[in-house]
Structures are given as structure tokens and as C-alpha cells.
Amino acid sequence: MFGTAPDADSAPKSERYEDVAKRKEIARLRPKVSPYKVGQVLxxxxxxxxxxxxxxAVWSNAELLPSKVEVAEAVAALAADAPTRPELWASRLGNSTLIDPPT
Incomplete structure (x- = not known):
């Protein structure tokens, strides 16, 4: 209806943001893989x-949120020479007894 939603890379940024982001000390603090991209791929x-x-179902049960291992798998999947899709978290969701069946 409103077109494609912008992601963290394509969203407009202020001039101040652009100036600060160019600083070397800020660039060193930036993670190698964007947390937004990790979430997007998960x-x-x-x-x-x-x-x-x-x-x-993750909105009603915090135990269903991705674990550190599942997030690490997504980071590795994105950083691979040929990026892959993570499957650990999705598999756990699919096999979870913590999800209430639809009524």
C-alpha cells in the first residue's frame, strides 16, 4: 500500500548523522554485520x-526469542562468502511446545 519499507541502509539520514558516521572512531565501534540485517534475516x-x-508467538512468550547461539548463526550466515539463511531459531519455533495452538 505504501511501497517497500526502507531498511536501515536505505532510510534517509540527517546531515548530522552522516557527519558523525564518517568519523574514524565511530567507524571502529560499528559491528561488522548490522544488527538490523541480522534481525531481518532471522x-x-x-x-x-x-x-x-x-x-x-514470540510477542507473547519471551522464551521463544532467539538465543545467543541462534543470533550467532545468523551473523555467520550473513558473513559467509556465499550468504546463507539461518535455520536454528526457525526450527526451534516450528518444534516449540511453547506456542499455543490456534483456537
Whole structure:
């Protein structure tokens, strides 16, 4: 309806943001892989594997949020020479007994 949503890379940035982002000391603090991209690939993979309804269960049960290991898998997947899709978190969501069945 409103077009494609901007991501963290394509969203407009202020002139002040651009000036600060160019500083060497700021660039050194930046992670090698954007946390937004990690989240994007985790969610996209989960939707592909288990569907949006099962993914939505994370809003009602914090135990379903991705673990450090599952996030690390997504970081490695993005950093690989040929990027891959993470599957650990989506697989756990698909096999979870913590998700209430639809009524």
C-alpha cells in the first residue's frame, strides 16, 4: 500500500548523522554485520520456514526469542562468502511446545 519499507541502509539520514558516521572512531565501534540485517534475516528465515503466525508467538512468550547461539548463526550466515539463511531459531519455533495452538 505504501511501497517497500526502507531498511536501515536505505532510510534517509540527517546531515548530522552522516557527519558523525564518517568519523574514524565511530567507524571502529560499528559491528561488522548490522544488527538490523541480522534481525531481518532471522525473521525472514522464520517466516519462510514456519510462517508469520508461528513467528508472532514470540510477542507473547519471551522464551521463544532467539538465543545467543541462534543470533550467532545468523551473523555467520550473513558473513559467509556465499550468504546463507539461518535455520536454528526457525526450527526451534516450528518444534516449540511453547506456542499455543490456534483456537
Amino acid at each position: 525473521v525472514a528465515s522464520a517466516v519462510d520456514i514456519v510462517g508469520a503466525q508461528e513467528l508472532s
